[in-house]
Amino acid sequence: MPSPSLLQQLISALRCLPGVGAKSAQRMAYHLLERDRDGGRELSRVLAQAMESIGHCSRCRTLSESGLCRLCANPERDPTQLCIVETPADQAMIEQAIDYRGCYFVLGGHLSPLDGIGPKEIGLDHLDERFAEGEVKEIILATNPTIEGEATAQYIHDMAETRKIKTTRIAQGVPMGGELEYVDGATLAHAFRGRSEF
Template structure:
């Protein structure tokens, strides 16, 4: 245990996701030894992101303006809406360069253990967006884990009566993976989502 400011910094860094006690200590000592100007730029960047960044009033993606760049882009396909859990998922889909529609960020996934139900997510806002007659398909792109599956199932049941095509991203074996290392759920999904190679 260190004294004063050093221990406070380690404790705060340890609260970050994916940062354990040893990593927090390593980062804290890196900060102590780093050039003061570099650390000033880091603290300014953290302050700026907290002061300037907000959530898009349409899709809830991160933005420095009232609406995000994707919602402002008139070239995006308004007929397809991809529903994701977090803003980082928008960037993951965008990196594929294979989707040109619009997004809706839920702000998480249903997780009763963590006290997160449908009311804590942007599901009501999603339903409001569906009153737009231009939307023809909703792609549910939640994570392929227990919480993501629960969220996708909830959304699919709720959207069934609306009359809009609802699809789910395919899941299965990763490229370059080995069958022997795949878990049962992943392998089962791969069998369910198989496609014909002939014809």
């Protein structure tokens, strides 16, 4: 068996990307080599730099090039409101979608005792220190509406309660554009329980 050619190495390296299988990796490799070498070079350069230089914000734990992320360093953000999300992608989604002016705390996952992920692994000791500072008046729990996300939200709610901090949870219900017929029962039950006056 000869050692794999550089082309084969490139195809297998591309498979580290999520959602990219053997066939797409091959297509990507040929595309870059035949039609976009400059794009490939630029991707290689940015990728190396990003893997080395992007760390986590010391305050909110999101991905950041500097010790303190742009958002935490921004004096115009309201430090009394703290939105708690599972991932930096969730944070980015909220930033893009709505006009929220408070701060964030990024867990980097959810509680999952069976996988060895306890409070410390998702930075809750760090979060409790932040609560102790006394600046935070309201936390908005925006963990995913899954079993693990709910359990994590419940745990953080209990932590906040002992510090006498108000806790809110983002609403659960039928999504915009969804059709009732195709919505699952649990979602529908949430939508009924959470109904508001018209």
